[in-house]
Structure formats: structure tokens, C-alpha cells
Amino acid sequence: xxxxxxxxxxxxxxxxxxxxxxxxxxxxxxxxxxxQVLATGYHHQFGKEHAEVNTLSHLADPKQAxxxxxxxxxxxxxxxxxxxxxxxxxxxxxxxKVVIGQVDPHQIVAGKGIKYLKNHxxxxxxxxxxxxxxxxxxxFYQQERPFVTLKYAMSIDGKINAAGKRRxxxxxxAAQVDVQKxxxxxxxxxxxxxxxxxDNPLLTVRIKNLPHPPIRIVLTKDAxxxxxxxxxxxARGQIWLLSETKLTQKVGENVCCYTASKWTPAKVVxxxxxxxxxxxxxxxxxxxxxxxxxADLVDxxxxxxxxxxxxxxALPAVFGQALTGISHYQLLDVxxxxxxxxxxxRRKECLQE
Amino acid sequence: xxxxxxxxxxxxxxxxxxxxxxxxxxxxxxxxxxxQVLATGYHHQFGKEHAEVNTLSHLADPKQAxxxxxxxxxxxxxxxxxxxxxxxxxxxxxxxKVVIGQVDPHQIVAGKGIKYLKNHxxxxxxxxxxxxxxxxxxxFYQQERPFVTLKYAMSIDGKINAAGKRRxxxxxxAAQVDVQKxxxxxxxxxxxxxxxxxDNPLLTVRIKNLPHPPIRIVLTKDAxxxxxxxxxxxARGQIWLLSETKLTQKVGENVCCYTASKWTPAKVVxxxxxxxxxxxxxxxxxxxxxxxxxADLVDxxxxxxxxxxxxxxALPAVFGQALTGISHYQLLDVxxxxxxxxxxxRRKECLQE
Numbered sequence: 001x002x003x004x005x006x007x008x009x010x011x012x013x014x015x016x017x018x019x020x021x022x023x024x025x026x027x028x029x030x031x032x033x034x035x036q037v038l039a040t041g042y043h044h045q046f047g048k049e050h051a052e053v054n055t056l057s058h059l060a061d062p063k064q065a066x067x068x069x070x071x072x073x074x075x076x077x078x079x080x081x082x083x084x085x086x087x088x089x090x091x092x093x094x095x096x097k098v099v100i101g102q103v104d105p106h107q108i109v110a111g112k113g114i115k116y117l118k119n120h121x122x123x124x125x126x127x128x129x130x131x132x133x134x135x136x137x138x139x140f141y142q143q144e145r146p147f148v149t150l151k152y153a154m155s156i157d158g159k160i161n162a163a164g165k166r167r168x169x170x171x172x173x174a175a176q177v178d179v180q181k182x183x184x185x186x187x188x189x190x191x192x193x194x195x196x197x198x199d200n201p202l203l204t205v206r207i208k209n210l211p212h213p214p215i216r217i218v219l220t221k222d223a224x225x226x227x228x229x230x231x232x233x234x235a236r237g238q239i240w241l242l243s244e245t246k247l248t249q250k251v252g253e254n255v256c257c258y259t260a261s262k263w264t265p266a267k268v269v270x271x272x273x274x275x276x277x278x279x280x281x282x283x284x285x286x287x288x289x290x291x292x293x294x295a296d297l298v299d300x301x302x303x304x305x306x307x308x309x310x311x312x313x314a315l316p317a318v319f320g321q322a323l324t325g326i327s328h329y330q331l332l333d334v335x336x337x338x339x340x341x342x343x344x345x346r347r348k349e350c351l352q353e
Numbered sequence: 354x355x356x357x358x359x360x361x362x363x364x365x366x367x368x369x370x371x372x373x374x375x376x377x378x379x380x381x382x383x384x385x386x387x388x389q390v391l392a393t394g395y396h397h398q399f400g401k402e403h404a405e406v407n408t409l410s411h412l413a414d415p416k417q418a419x420x421x422x423x424x425x426x427x428x429x430x431x432x433x434x435x436x437x438x439x440x441x442x443x444x445x446x447x448x449x450k451v452v453i454g455q456v457d458p459h460q461i462v463a464g465k466g467i468k469y470l471k472n473h474x475x476x477x478x479x480x481x482x483x484x485x486x487x488x489x490x491x492x493f494y495q496q497e498r499p500f501v502t503l504k505y506a507m508s509i510d511g512k513i514n515a516a517g518k519r520r521x522x523x524x525x526x527a528a529q530v531d532v533q534k535x536x537x538x539x540x541x542x543x544x545x546x547x548x549x550x551x552d553n554p555l556l557t558v559r560i561k562n563l564p565h566p567p568i569r570i571v572l573t574k575d576a577x578x579x580x581x582x583x584x585x586x587x588a589r590g591q592i593w594l595l596s597e598t599k600l601t602q603k604v605g606e607n608v609c610c611y612t613a614s615k616w617t618p619a620k621v622v623x624x625x626x627x628x629x630x631x632x633x634x635x636x637x638x639x640x641x642x643x644x645x646x647x648a649d650l651v652d653x654x655x656x657x658x659x660x661x662x663x664x665x666x667a668l669p670a671v672f673g674q675a676l677t678g679i680s681h682y683q684l685l686d687v688x689x690x691x692x693x694x695x696x697x698x699r700r701k702e703c704l705q706e
Contacts, residue, residue, distance in 0.1 A: 156656050156682070156698055157646070158511015158669040168679075293510075293664045303509050305658070307698040309680040311646045316511040316669040326521075327662040329509070334687055334694045341687045343694050345509055345660040 003127055006030050006037075006071040007101050013042040014051065014073050014133055019184035019205060022046035022212040023276055025074055025104075025134040029055040031095075033068040046212060052076050052086040056093055066094035073101040073130040078112040087113050091120035098122055101130025105141035136185070136279035139299065146272045146280045149300040150289050151182060153340075159310040160286055167199045170306040174337035180207045182302060186214050186281040188240075188272055192288040193220035196230055203283065204235045213237035215277065219268070219288060223247040223257050242268060265295040286316065293327060298347070301329060305341045356480055359383050359390075359424040360454055366395040367404065367426050367486055372537035372558060375399035375565040376629055378427055378457075378487040382408040384448075386421040398564060405429050405439040409446055419447035426454040426483040431465040440466050444473035451475055454483025458494035489538070489632035492652065499625045499633045501618075502653040503642050504535060506693075512663040513639055520552045523659035527690035533560045535655060539567050539634040541593075541625055545641045546573035549583055556636065557588045566590035568630065572621070572641060576600040576610050595621060618648040639669065646680060651700070654682060658694045 013028030021043055028042040029051040041055030049057070052072055056065060076086035076098065090098060098117055103126055104110055114124045131138060136147035153170045154160050161168045183189060183205045191203065196218050203216045215238040220226060223243035228251055232239065239255045241247060247257035260267055272280055282292055292298050329345035336342075366381030374396055381395040382404040394408030402410070405425055409418060429439040429451065443451060451470055456479055457463055467477045484491060489500035506523045507513050514521045536542060536558045544556065549571055556569045568591040573579060576596035581604055585592065592608045594600060600610035613620055625633055635645055645651050682698035689695075 154511050155679075156654055156696060157642075158507050158513075160511075289510075290664050293662050298662070301509055301662070303658075305656075305696060307682040307684045307696075309646050309651070309654070309682065311643050311680070326508075327664065329660040329662065331660045331689065331692045331694065334689050336684065336687050339684045341684065341694070341696050343509060343658060343660075 001035065003071070003099055003125075004129060006032055007073065007099065007127060007129055009037070009040065010051075010071045010073045010101065011130055011133060013040050014130075016042055017044050019208050019210050020045045023137075023187060023278055025137040027051035027072065027074045027133075029070060029072040031055050031059070031065060031068050031070050033064070038064050038068060050077065050083055050086045053083070053089050056089065062093065067096045068094075069097045069099060070095050071099045071101075073133055075100050075102065075104040075109055075111070075113040075126075076117070077104070077109050078116045079108050081108075085113075085116070087116040087120075091117060091122050095122060098124050100124060100126045101133075102126070102128065102138075105138050107141070136187075140273075140276075140278035144273060145269050146188070146278050147299050148269065148280045148282060148292060148297050149182070149186065149302060150282050150292060150298050151179065151302045151304075152284060152286075152289065153304040153306060154316075155306055155308045155310040157309045157311060158316050160284065160316065161198075161310075168310070170308055171304045171340045172306075172338050175304045175306075175340040175342065177207065178304070178337055178342060180205055183214055183281060184208060184210070186279045187212075187277045188215040188217055188279065189281045189283055190217040190219060190268065190288070191283050192285050193218060193226060194287075195283070195285045196220075196226065196232060199284075200231050201283070202231050202235050204237065214281070215240055217242060217268075217280075219263055221245070224249060242271070265292045265297045269297055296327070298327070300332070300344065300346045303343045303345075304337070305343065307339055354388065356424070356452055356478075357482060359385055360426065360452065360480060360482055362390070362393065363404075363424045363426045363454065364483055364486060366393050367483075369395055370397050372561050372563050373398045376490075376540060376631055378490040380404035380425065380427045380486075382423060382425040384408050384412070384418060384421050384423050386417070391417050391421060403430065403436055403439045406436070406442050409442065415446065420449045421447075422450045422452060423448050424452045424454075426486055428453050428455065428457040428462055428464070428466040428479075429470070430457070430462050431469045432461050434461075438466075438469070440469040440473075444470060444475050448475060451477050453477060453479045454486075455479070455481065455491075458491050460494065489540070493626075493629075493631035497626060498622050498650075499541070499631050500652050501622065501633045501635060501645060501650050502535070502539065502655060503635050503645060503651050504532065504655045504657075505637055505639075505642065506657040506659060507669075508659055508661045508663040510662045510664060511669050513637065513669065514551075514663075521663070523661055524657045524693045525659075525691050528657045528659075528693040528695065530560065531657070531690055531695060533558055536567055536634060537561060537563070539632045540565075540630045541568040541570055541632065542634045542636055543570040543572060543621065543641070544636050545638050546571060546579060547640075548636070548638045549573075549585060550580065552637075553584050554636070555584050555588050557590065567634070568593055570595060570621075570633075572616055574598070577602060595624070618645045618650045622650055649680070651680070653685070653697065653699045656696045656698075657690070658696065660692055 010028040010030045014026040031038045039058035043051045078087045139147040217240045222245040223241040241257040332344040363381040363383045367379040384391045392411035396404045492500040570593045575598040576594040594610040685697040
């Protein structure tokens, strides 16, 4: 096996924890000696041991690590956080060489891990190829704001809803499951008060039991006008209300109200950045989508196209605020989901996959 | 090789004449004896010899056909049209067996060819699998109206045009070439007067020199108001103007004006049916698309989705006429065309592919 094959194995390890690491990156590792895999491991959950230590813990005898090569998808950390630094553990274990998928963009690590290893007699090599594991994490530490994804389902004639104010289910089961996977990859999900009222969504991840489910955010003029009997408020997990008016009534402990004179996409994104939330999924409605597009704050669009014609004067996917220019994206991929089609496009400068 | 392999070979032969056979179906044939292909052939062009005769003409010695099996994608004809009936030729050639892809839905043939062959001592077998060669032809003789396809390009937010009355080029070269192939498969192309004015399209097939290019149709309130210096009128080939007012001025000999008090999709389709036009491609605008959808006269939709956000209040793909119900289609296929995505959906009862 070659370097990149072992690294791919480490990527597969990392992916096992999708949705579980909260604001930590997904990290996987593989320990190899004489072309034999001695152990594999990954960062299982926010607050738990890192991938390197998890891998070492799987050795029958710690001495096996001596002279071995560790493949790890992200540069080992060098600072004391919730866990002692991995670099120290790696060097102490007698590992000869660390092959790294990607340098950590987080300033607290960023090259310091590699430096520590070198200073302690461990060879290092950065081979790349794991950047897609943590698109939002990387983006956040490079751009200092969350990676914003717009998601919507539309009919093949470009509408998100039939005319009138009722919910229209456009897509089938396979697309619904795909949306669950998309939510799993985001730390926050935002909708507008209209969407809350018309769709009455849960906005939860139901395919996996997450220790830190995405924060569900409702953008509204007046939080006091919201219907607190909506489904949203019945499911556990943090809820943020972004309101122009202070919330006067008492609601659940998981509900937090932030006020501003007017919530623009820039302000929303800034608030999330302050809380170190690295990813935001905007799930509608059409007017809020348009505001994010107009503010040039959309990094990826995931559109589900259903083989349905709504016709008439139904609302298109992004509607209501004039764009000064046309926004060009790059096609990331297209996938059939039974009867529906998923199209993903990404801002050109964000393109990694 | 098996029956279906030879039939596939015959299908490949048939496809060589795409766009060339006008209202005739595409037909291909393969002559086989002792597991050896003796000759192949196809119907090259409207008015030219049929596939069976074309195949026989490729034999060095006509006697070779004696005792051979002929694979032909469509039931051989039994009537005198522009050509003498193929059945007669096939029987006279001493062919032992005819394996047929599909019974001809055209009443003038429909089983009569098979009957003729049987009566003249030729074995026959219908094995199916060639129905997709002539979707519109089959549809026309079953439904007695042309097969209608809507085609549009839209942004990933479901718009066909930026706000304002100028043309917006959404898709790239690969999609443009694909549109040419789509036009090749249609006998008529329709647009509205607005689209003529804003887009000033040629509506021609430029990838192949067609003896009978698709009839280009413009739907308008008053044909006299059209700009006859538009590109459309400069390219050769039939043009039909469907107007509510008689055309008073003299225009080119290739231009024909039909009048009706109000041109509904049903009337358009009826006119085409009377002229035995089997397929119609509707290329916009958004209001005409909506009329065809509302009239339940759309059999297939070909949507090209570009990785562009137009945002604002730009027109969606199908707009302006309320639908009483939601129209459900079936996903036919999805294809990446460089940066664009083509999605094809078909009316469920038309599904053959």
C-alpha cells in the first residue's frame, strides 16, 4: 500500500464520527509498521480523546508503536485543550514518522504540531488530500466566519412552494434522508418565521443521536409572535431566536433570544462566528435565501429538484431581493436520489472537492 | 451473438440518420446467416429507400439473402408509399425469418407487414426493445397528436432570465450542443413573440445539414408586429406564424401565417397533428411554457440547470398561469454537461426509456 492508500484508510476512520465532533474537526489515524497496519483510530466525539491517542490505545503493547509510521488526516495538536497535546503522546510513543493529510488551519496549532514533532526527533511529511473532510472547519479558520450552505427543494420549474401559504412536499424519501445527512454536517440551521409557520419543521437530525445537535435558529421580527407550540420547540437541543424585539415571555431553557435593530445576513454570520460556530445551513424561505445571496454570503447551494411542475405564480427558490450582479458558482456534483436530483454548487474560491 | 445483440446493432444503424428522416421513423436492419453478419443498412433520408432494401442492396450477390435472418428495428411496411413495400422485397429475396424490434403503430402498417410475411412463408418474431428509437412517432400514432417537449435553461434558483427584458445566457457550450441534438429530434420548434424579440434566436439545427429542418413556429397576437429583420427570418426552412390577425405584408416564401381567434396549446397541437407533425419542442417563454403545462400538453421536460444564482424577482421557468393541480412527471435521466446539469422528466404514461 502507498502513502495515499493509508491516508484514505485514515479518512474512512475519521468519517465514522460524522456529526459527533461538534466544532472539532473529524480526524482519523492509521499506525503502520513494515507495511502492516498495527492499529486504526479516530476522534469519536467532542471532548473525547483525539485520533492519535485513540489509535495508540488500540495497541496490545504500547512498545509496538516504536519505529512505526502514523498516518493522520490532520496535523496533530500541540496545545493543552480538553485533551493533552497529541504531539507529546506521539513523540513519547517512539513513533518514527508522522504522515499528515493537512496542516491544521487553526492558529492554535497551524504548523506548531509539526514543529514540535521535528524538535522531538519525529519525521513529518504533509501529503495533502484530506481537505474535504472538514470543509467548514478549514473555511472558518481561514475566513473567520461560518461556511454558509443554502438548501432548498424545488420543482423542475424552479418553484419551492405551490401558490398559497401551505407546505408543499416536493421530494421523496431518498432526498429527505439526504437532507438529514446535510444537517449532520452543519452546526447551525436557520429558517425564517414564515417557514416556521407554514412548514412547522423539526429541523432535527433523526438518523443519528448527536451529543451536540445543530443549533436551530429562527429569524423573526418579533420573537413574541412565534407559535411556541410549534414542533421545533418540542425537540431537544439549542434554539436561538434572532429577533428585533426582546422576548418577554418565558420559554424553554434551551431557547435563547438575541436582539438587534435589524438582523442582516452579515449580523447573523457575525453572531455565529463569535460563538465559534463554523457552519450554517439556511433552509428557507425564499426571501431569506435571497438576502444571503444578495449579501454574498452563500458558499454552497444544495438544490433538490423534484420531477414536478408547480406552474402558476408559485414562489421560486430564491426570490424577493434584487441582486446587483449574477452570482456564479461551480458545479460540485449531481446525484439522482430515486425520483429527485440533487445538485450541489460551490463558490469558486471555496472549491476543494 | 444473441437476437438482442443483433437488434442493438440494427438500432445503431438506425441512429445514423437522426434528424434526416423527417416524419418517417428511424429504422435500421442487420442481415445474418450462420451467425455471420452479411449486411447492415438503414433508412438514410425521407424519400429514400427503406432500411430493409438498403441492407439487401449491400449484398455482393442477392442470392446470399436466401435462408438468412433479417433483424429490423420496426415492422417492415406492406403498403405502396414513396417506396414499394419492403415486405414484398423481403419475401422475394428468400429471407427465412424476420426478427422485428417493434410493431409499427402506424395504422397503414400495424401488423399488416407481419401478416404479409407469414402469408408468404417468412417466419416472424417480435422481440421488443427498440421503442425508444422513435418516441414521437410511436406517440403520434397512438395518441393522434404530436409529442410535446418543453425545453428551458434555468439558474440553480429556478429563473430563466435576469430581471429586465434582456437575454441572459445561462448555460455553457456543452449544453448548447445538447440543445442542438434536441432540436434534431423534433419536427417543429415553437416560441412566443416575446422570446423572439428578447432572445432573437435562430432556432436552427447547426450540427447537421438537414433536408427537412424543424418548422420554426412563432406564437403571436399580431404577426404584422413581428420584426422581420430578426435572425429567425434569415435562416432557410419553413416558418409558421400563429397569429390572431391576418398577415398583410409580404414576407419570404418560407413563411406561412395561420390565424385563429385565440391560439391555445390545444389548437397549436391540433394544427400540427393535421400536418402530421409528430413532435414539438417548446422553447419559451415562461408564459407559453405555463400555458402548455396548464393544458396538460407537456409530455417531456428538458431542463438545463446552470450553476448561477439570478436571485431577485427574475422570472421562473414556468410562470404566469395558475395550475389547478400539481403535475407529476417521472425522472428519465440526469446528465452533467460540463458546468451545467440536464434533467429530463417524462409524463408517466409516455415512459419508454
